[in-house]
Amino acid sequence: MGPTSRLEAFSDGVFAIAITLLILEIKVPPAGVPGELGPALARLWPSYLAFIASFATIGVMWINHHRLFALIQRNDEGLVALNLLLLLGVTWVPFPTALLAEHLLGPDQRIAGMMYSATFLVLALIFNLLWRHARRSGLVVQHVHVDSITRQYAMGPLLYAGTLAVAALSATACLIVSAVIAIYFALPPRLWQR
Amino acid sequence: MGPTSRLEAFSDGVFAIAITLLILEIKVPPAGVPGELGPALARLWPSYLAFIASFATIGVMWINHHRLFALIQRNDEGLVALNLLLLLGVTWVPFPTALLAEHLLGPDQRIAGMMYSATFLVLALIFNLLWRHARRSGLVVQHVHVDSITRQYAMGPLLYAGTLAVAALSATACLIVSAVIAIYFALPPRLWQR
Amino acid sequence: MGPTSRLEAFSDGVFAIAITLLILEIKVPPAGVPGELGPALARLWPSYLAFIASFATIGVMWINHHRLFALIQRNDEGLVALNLLLLLGVTWVPFPTALLAEHLLGPDQRIAGMMYSATFLVLALIFNLLWRHARRSGLVVQHVHVDSITRQYAMGPLLYAGTLAVAALSATACLIVSAVIAIYFALPPRLWQR
Amino acid sequence: MGPTSRLEAFSDGVFAIAITLLILEIKVPPAGVPGELGPALARLWPSYLAFIASFATIGVMWINHHRLFALIQRNDEGLVALNLLLLLGVTWVPFPTALLAEHLLGPDQRIAGMMYSATFLVLALIFNLLWRHARRSGLVVQHVHVDSITRQYAMGPLLYAGTLAVAALSATACLIVSAVIAIYFALPPRLWQR
Numbered sequence: 001m002g003p004t005s006r007l008e009a010f011s012d013g014v015f016a017i018a019i020t021l022l023i024l025e026i027k028v029p030p031a032g033v034p035g036e037l038g039p040a041l042a043r044l045w046p047s048y049l050a051f052i053a054s055f056a057t058i059g060v061m062w063i064n065h066h067r068l069f070a071l072i073q074r075n076d077e078g079l080v081a082l083n084l085l086l087l088l089g090v091t092w093v094p095f096p097t098a099l100l101a102e103h104l105l106g107p108d109q110r111i112a113g114m115m116y117s118a119t120f121l122v123l124a125l126i127f128n129l130l131w132r133h134a135r136r137s138g139l140v141v142q143h144v145h146v147d148s149i150t151r152q153y154a155m156g157p158l159l160y161a162g163t164l165a166v167a168a169l170s171a172t173a174c175l176i177v178s179a180v181i182a183i184y185f186a187l188p189p190r191l192w193q194r
Numbered sequence: 195m196g197p198t199s200r201l202e203a204f205s206d207g208v209f210a211i212a213i214t215l216l217i218l219e220i221k222v223p224p225a226g227v228p229g230e231l232g233p234a235l236a237r238l239w240p241s242y243l244a245f246i247a248s249f250a251t252i253g254v255m256w257i258n259h260h261r262l263f264a265l266i267q268r269n270d271e272g273l274v275a276l277n278l279l280l281l282l283g284v285t286w287v288p289f290p291t292a293l294l295a296e297h298l299l300g301p302d303q304r305i306a307g308m309m310y311s312a313t314f315l316v317l318a319l320i321f322n323l324l325w326r327h328a329r330r331s332g333l334v335v336q337h338v339h340v341d342s343i344t345r346q347y348a349m350g351p352l353l354y355a356g357t358l359a360v361a362a363l364s365a366t367a368c369l370i371v372s373a374v375i376a377i378y379f380a381l382p383p384r385l386w387q388r
Numbered sequence: 389m390g391p392t393s394r395l396e397a398f399s400d401g402v403f404a405i406a407i408t409l410l411i412l413e414i415k416v417p418p419a420g421v422p423g424e425l426g427p428a429l430a431r432l433w434p435s436y437l438a439f440i441a442s443f444a445t446i447g448v449m450w451i452n453h454h455r456l457f458a459l460i461q462r463n464d465e466g467l468v469a470l471n472l473l474l475l476l477g478v479t480w481v482p483f484p485t486a487l488l489a490e491h492l493l494g495p496d497q498r499i500a501g502m503m504y505s506a507t508f509l510v511l512a513l514i515f516n517l518l519w520r521h522a523r524r525s526g527l528v529v530q531h532v533h534v535d536s537i538t539r540q541y542a543m544g545p546l547l548y549a550g551t552l553a554v555a556a557l558s559a560t561a562c563l564i565v566s567a568v569i570a571i572y573f574a575l576p577p578r579l580w581q582r
Numbered sequence: 583m584g585p586t587s588r589l590e591a592f593s594d595g596v597f598a599i600a601i602t603l604l605i606l607e608i609k610v611p612p613a614g615v616p617g618e619l620g621p622a623l624a625r626l627w628p629s630y631l632a633f634i635a636s637f638a639t640i641g642v643m644w645i646n647h648h649r650l651f652a653l654i655q656r657n658d659e660g661l662v663a664l665n666l667l668l669l670l671g672v673t674w675v676p677f678p679t680a681l682l683a684e685h686l687l688g689p690d691q692r693i694a695g696m697m698y699s700a701t702f703l704v705l706a707l708i709f710n711l712l713w714r715h716a717r718r719s720g721l722v723v724q725h726v727h728v729d730s731i732t733r734q735y736a737m738g739p740l741l742y743a744g745t746l747a748v749a750a751l752s753a754t755a756c757l758i759v760s761a762v763i764a765i766y767f768a769l770p771p772r773l774w775q776r
Contacts, residue, residue, distance in 0.1 A: 006590060006648050008200060013401075013598030016207030020215065020285045021602065028292045037302035041309070055285065059278045066200055066274075077770050080648075084641045091602045091637065098610045108619035115623070188271050202394060207595075210401030214409065214479045222486045231496035235503070249479065253472045260394050260468075382465050396588060404595030408603065408673045416680045425690035429697070443673065447666045454588050454662075576659050 004075045007083060011069075014087045015062040018094060022051050022058075025098040046104035046172075053175045054097040056182040057120060058090060061127075064185060068131060071146060074139045082130040089123040104171050113167030113174040120178060121164055124156030152185070159184070198269045201277060205263075208281045209256040212288060216245050216252075219292040240298035240366075247369045248291040250376040251314060252284060255321075258379060262325060265340060268333045276324040283317040298365050307365030311358040314372060318350030346379070353378070392463045395471060399457075402475045403450040406482060410439050410446075413486040434492035441563045442485040444570040445508060446478060449515075452573060456519060459534060462527045470518040477511040492559050501559030505552040508566060512544030540573070547572070586657045589665060593651075596669045597644045600676060604633050604640075607680040628686035628754075635757045636679040638764040639702060640672060643709075646767055650713060653728060656721045664712040671705040686753050695753030699746040702760060706738030734767070741766070 026047045029040035065086075072079070096116040103112035131153055134140050159181050167174035220241045223234035259280075266273070290310040297306035325347055328334050353375050361368035414435045417428035453474075460467070484504040491500035519541055522528050547569050555562035608629045611622035647668075654661070678698040685694035713735055716722050741763050749756035 006594065006651075009203065009591065010594045010598055010644060010648075012200065012204045013207055013595055014602055016204055017211055017405075017599055017602040018605075019281070020208055020211040021606070023212075023285050023288050024215070024218075024606075026289050028289070028296050031297050031300035031302070034301035037297060037300075037305045041305070051286075052282070055282050059281070062204060063274055063278070066204075069200075077768075080645055081768060084645070087601070087641070088634070088637050091605050092633075094605050095608050095610070102610050103613050103619060106613035106619075107616035108613070111619045111623070186271075186275060203397065206394065206398045207401055210398055211405055211599075213475070214402055214405040217406075217479050217482050218409070218412075220483050222483070222490050225491050225494035225496070228495035231491060231494075231499045235499070245480075246476070249476050253475070256398060257468055257472070260398075263394075380465075380469060397591065400588065400592045401595055404592055405599055407669070408596055408599040411600075411673050411676050412603070412606070414677050416677070416684050419685050419688035419690070422689035425685060425688075425693045429693070439674075440670070443670050447669070450592060451662055451666070454592075457588075574659075574663060 004069055004072060007075055007080065008069055011065060011083060011087060012062075014090055015058060015065065018090050019055055019058045019062070021094050022054050022097055025094065025101060026051060047101040049172075049175055050097050050101040050104070053179045053182070054093055056179050058093055060182040060186045061090065061123065064127065067145075067149070068134070071141055071143050071149075072134050072139050073141050076137055076139065078133050078137065079130070079139060082126065082133055086123070086126045086130060089119065089126055092119060100171060100175065104175070109171035110168055113171030114164055116171075117160060117164040117167045117174055117178070120181075121157060121160035124153075124160050127156060128153050156185070198263055198266060201269055201274065202263055205259060205277060205281060206256075208284055209252060209259065212284050213249055213252045213256070215288050216248050216291055219288065219295060220245060241295040243366075243369055244291050244295040244298070247373045247376070248287055250373050252287055254376040254380045255284065255317065258321065261339075261343070262328070265335055265337050265343075266328050266333050267335050270331055270333065272327050272331065273324070273333060276320065276327055280317070280320045280324060283313065283320055286313060294365060294369065298369070303365035304362055307361030307368040308358055310365075311354060311361045311368055311372070314375075315351060315354035315358055318347075318354050321350060322347050350379070392457055392460060395463055395468065396457055399453060399471060399475060400450075402478055403446060403453065406478050407443055407446045407450070409482050410442050410485055413482065413489055414439060435489040437560075437563055438485050438489040438492070441567045441570070442481055444567050446481055448570040448574045449478065449511065452515065455533075455537070456522070459529055459531050459537075460522050460527050461529050464525055464527065466521050466525065467518070467527060470514065470521055474511070474514045474518060477507065477514055480507060488559060488563065492563070497559035498556055501555030501562040502552055504559075505548060505555045505562055505566070508569075509545060509548035509552060512541075512548050515544060516541050544573070586651055586654060589657055589662065590651055593647060593665060593669060594644075596672055597640060597647065600672050601637055601640045601644070603676050604636050604679055607676065607683055608633060629683040631754075631757055632679050632683040632686070635761045635764070636675055638761050640675055642764040642768045643672065643705065646709065649727075649731070650716070653723055653725050653731075654716050654721050655723050658719055658721065660715050660719065661712070661721060664708065664715055668705070668708045668712060671701065671708055674701060682753060682757065686757075691753035692750055695749030695756040696746055698753075699742060699749045699756055699760070702763075703739060703742035703746060706735075706742050709738060710735050738767070 026044065029037060029044070031037075096112070096119045100109075100112045100116045103109050106112075131149065135146070135150070140146060163174055163177050163181065166177050220238060223231060223238070225231075290306070290313045294303075294306045294310045297303050300306075325343065329340070329344070334340060357368055357371050357375065360371050414432065417425060417432070419425075484500070484507045488497075488500045488504045491497050494500075519537065523534070523538070528534060551562055551565050551569065554565050608626065611619060611626070613619075678694070678701045682691075682694045682698045685691050688694075713731065717728070717732070722728060745756055745759050745763065748759050
């Protein structure tokens, strides 16, 4: 057991629960008149879309947490505190996800979309803070990926600020852009090596 | 800690939560007139049946995940991504389970049953994709069980496609067949050795 | 990592989630007229009592799972299947707990109490099955506690059958007896050594 | 795997689930007339405040659990029982959190605030009991931090008794004081060395 092992176990638990709670937001249509269930299930597409986009984003955040802590060999008080702040953001995600699914076709969809994007913007900032703290405090091992990660992460806040601007136009577009950004962060950091 | 240990810990968390959330779908009958509780509990049998079938299926998927990763010694980016896709399917299961419990006796039971079976068909396909990727990328150790697993898994999509056809006739039959297929996949792979 | 480590990790997850979900059954009284909250909180005592009794029982089952698997050195297919059956029982507990809290003061309290006790009777039987299987299949190490555990566990089904009889008289008495039995199983097995 | 490793894994699971369930208490405002969502989200501030204060407190309790068990090398029956009592308190937290969020602006806010503070007072007492038991039973390694932790923890019950008094005046003030105390316990124990 390395010195960051319980930090990783607790974080794995929080990521796993937050990602699984997302499904509770999709409400089962009640039994009713014959032939109603098919259309009712089709009308739930905003919930499916929000579920998939948030699952992808939390899943990819977990992949990145995994990548970072493979390079972080020791922890200190600051790392524990920043990691807790990151987990605060992760546990928050089911709320804007449910909010966006509820309001995606409503009159206030843009407010819901902006709240959704703002969540991921803040999370991208915390990821940068945590990684910079770990590098400055000498918690990170020497590795060819370290600079690539720094470069890829610097893009995060810019990309999510862009998503926030997209959300001011259309909540559906913001959801789709969020899923695409998740794929960007799923890509291995070696692609950003010079 | 082996190189796939955090992947396994995160997956264990998601499987454990998805399997435990199933119970939230069984709603407690409210207190009312004397003598009502017994019949009310009896009328919940579709919920009990759906709970047991989904518990068995998720539980057996966990057993299979456990078996595969005992043979997978290293991970790569593709394995992490396919594992995340598998977990997306696992977290989805509580929704079609609740849907089927709600509609098992209703007029649209076959749509609910087909959604339930389609979920497990997709999961069986992802299991095959993940295992084939691991074999082709040389992540799997030499072991007498490797070919038996490949053979057993190739049956999965066929069996669940059959369940989908059963669901088009009767949702209750589809639930029972699903529980039987779970037992098939619980059986040890050595039975499929030639 | 010993050969039963993932089985333990998955089980720990299920126990931890089932024990934490119990709190969701206690419903917050809505804001209303001044001075109403105190009496409303007091009227929730059946929920508090059911929460504590079920928490104690699941917690003590976890302690016993922990004790057993400290003595079980290897797993086999049968152990994995019986452990899954045990976890099916554990994830079921939140349902009879919520049922008993809802009906503890209602006209059908005895049916709710019998369902609650029957759950723990079945769990005690599964614990015995699992332990006997592990001993017969040679999965258990030689240890001075092995016989004491066998002796203590043999009492389980008898005690819970007694609780079932108590439930047929009073659901409140059955809850209190369940909490007392939890303390009995929390006691270390060396007390049952001859 | 050290001898307290499963105790830590189970505790990590319970902490992770309790901290993640907090988000379920924040209810999504339903879609309605245009322009309603912004004000509706603003009116949810008691829920956000309660979420953040409880997240901080559970998170910091996890940090402290982590710190204690880094110094606790062995477990005994008493430690397991006291740890279970601690986890009972942790799983209870989502209930007073939801209660306080619901009643923060209502007429009975002080009762809700006192229930919230009493929860953390009891948790502070259990932390002291667990730590004293571990020290007296010789489960703790020699370390420069041991006395500092004892000194810092002795303050816990006093601080939360003070919060209880504050709650008798204002529930909002009690929430803010609770968040500040969380920061106090997040500080490393070396600050309390003489």
